[in-house]
Amino acid sequence: MDLDTLEKVLSILQREYKKWNAPVVTLIKERTNDPYKILISTVLSLRTQDKTTHKAAERLFKVADTPQKMVRLSEKEIEKLIYPVGFYRTKAKNIKKISEILLKEYNGRVPDDLDELLKLPGVGRKTANLVITLGYGKLGICVDTHVHRISNRLGIVKTKTPFETEMELRKILPKKWWIEYNDMLVSLGQTICRPIRPKCDICPLRDYCPKICVKNMEKNDV
DNA sequence: AAAACGGGGGC
DNA sequence: GCCCCAGTTTT
Numbered sequence: 001m002d003l004d005t006l007e008k009v010l011s012i013l014q015r016e017y018k019k020w021n022a023p024v025v026t027l028i029k030e031r032t033n034d035p036y037k038i039l040i041s042t043v044l045s046l047r048t049q050d051k052t053t054h055k056a057a058e059r060l061f062k063v064a065d066t067p068q069k070m071v072r073l074s075e076k077e078i079e080k081l082i083y084p085v086g087f088y089r090t091k092a093k094n095i096k097k098i099s100e101i102l103l104k105e106y107n108g109r110v111p112d113d114l115d116e117l118l119k120l121p122g123v124g125r126k127t128a129n130l131v132i133t134l135g136y137g138k139l140g141i142c143v144d145t146h147v148h149r150i151s152n153r154l155g156i157v158k159t160k161t162p163f164e165t166e167m168e169l170r171k172i173l174p175k176k177w178w179i180e181y182n183d184m185l186v187s188l189g190q191t192i193c194r195p196i197r198p199k200c201d202i203c204p205l206r207d208y209c210p211k212i213c214v215k216n217m218e219k220n221d222v
Numbered sequence: 223a224a225a226a227c228g229g230g231g232g233c
Numbered sequence: 234g235c236c237c238c239a240g241t242t243t244t
Contacts, residue, residue, distance in 0.1 A: 047228040049241055086228080086240040094230095124230050145228060162229090196226075 001155050003174075009154065009208050010177055013184045016204045022187040035110035035135030036102075037065060039117075040095055042127045048086040056082040067099035067108050094122030112136040125166060133179055141169050142182040146189030153193065153211045 001009075032038065041057040060081045064070040070078075078092035085091060098120045102108055110131065111117055117128035129140040143166040151157045157168040173181060192199045200206055 043229095045228085046230070047239085049227075052241065084240055087230095087238050088240075090230090090238055122230065126229065194226095195228095 003172075005208060006156060006172070007174070009156075009205055010181070010184070012204050012208075013188060014180065017184045017187040020187050020191045022190045033135060033137075034065075035112070035131055036067060037061060038135045039098070039110055039123070039127070039131050040070075042130050043091055043094055043098070043122050044082060044085050046087070046091070046122075046127070052085055056085045067102040070095065070099035071103060091122065094120075097121050098123070110135065112138065114140070125163065129166075130182075139175060139178050141166050141173065141178055143169070144182070144186065145195075146186045146193075147182055149195060150185045150189055150193050153198075153209060154205065155210050 037057075040060070041053065044056055044060075045053040060078070063081060064073055073081075073096070075089075075092050075096055078095055079088055082088050082092060082095075101120060102110060106116075112132055112135070114128050114132055117123055117131055118125070126142055126144050129142040132138040133140040133142060143162045145162070147169075148159070148162045148165045151165055151169065152159060156172070157165050159165045159168055169181070188203075188205075189195075192203050193205075198211075200209070200211075203209065
């Protein structure tokens with residue numbers, strides 16, 4: 001896709017996506033720029049629904065919204081607070097461990113550096129990028145499965161892993177779009193451009209999408 | 223009842 | 234590259 005088309009597509013999307021009121025995966029429900037809350041709620045959100053995540057985060061933060069408070073809770077206590085998010089045992093363990101590391105190695109602060117964040121257990125590129133962009137206002141590209149899938153469907157990139165997608169987008173996506181790109185594609189992904197049975201008939205990007213009219217996406221098609 | 227949903231880590 | 238981690242929602 002050439003740059004002019006890309007700009008056009010993103011402009012259309014920017015105009016439309018807020019109307020859908022899609023639950024925004026990338027943000028916890030109450031807008032915050034507290035890096036610790038963003039970090040923990042993003043860990044909570046992995047492979048689980050937004051509503052479940054929001055409730056769990058609310059319950060958890062009522063008891064512990066700083067690493068200092070978090071480390072006083074046992075894994076079991078954290079598990080009870082965050083249930084029923086998916087993988088709650090793993091996540092409880094990671095949340096406790098992350099909080100301990102933050103206290104021991106970073107003076108209780110969440111690092112603002114991608115590579116430092118990636119060392120934390122349960123923190124991958126999606127989570128790390130989200131923390132530096134939302135928590136610290138740094139430029140980053142956050143690639144989840146929506147961003148990966150739709151970037152490929154539209155022909156913006158041709159990649160097979162989210163990591164490659166992030167690297168490609170880093171090259172071709174104008175910087176002014178970096179932050180909003182994730183929000184827009186997630187909204188589109190949840191409402192219209194779903195993994196299976198996408199609603200192409202009501203998609204604002206149908207004129208620009210090479211996948212239009214594909215009745216059923218192939219099993220392993222993005 | 224069954225399929226769909228969505229990141230990270232260990233090997 | 235393959236498999237594990239666990240729940241809710243949709244079909």
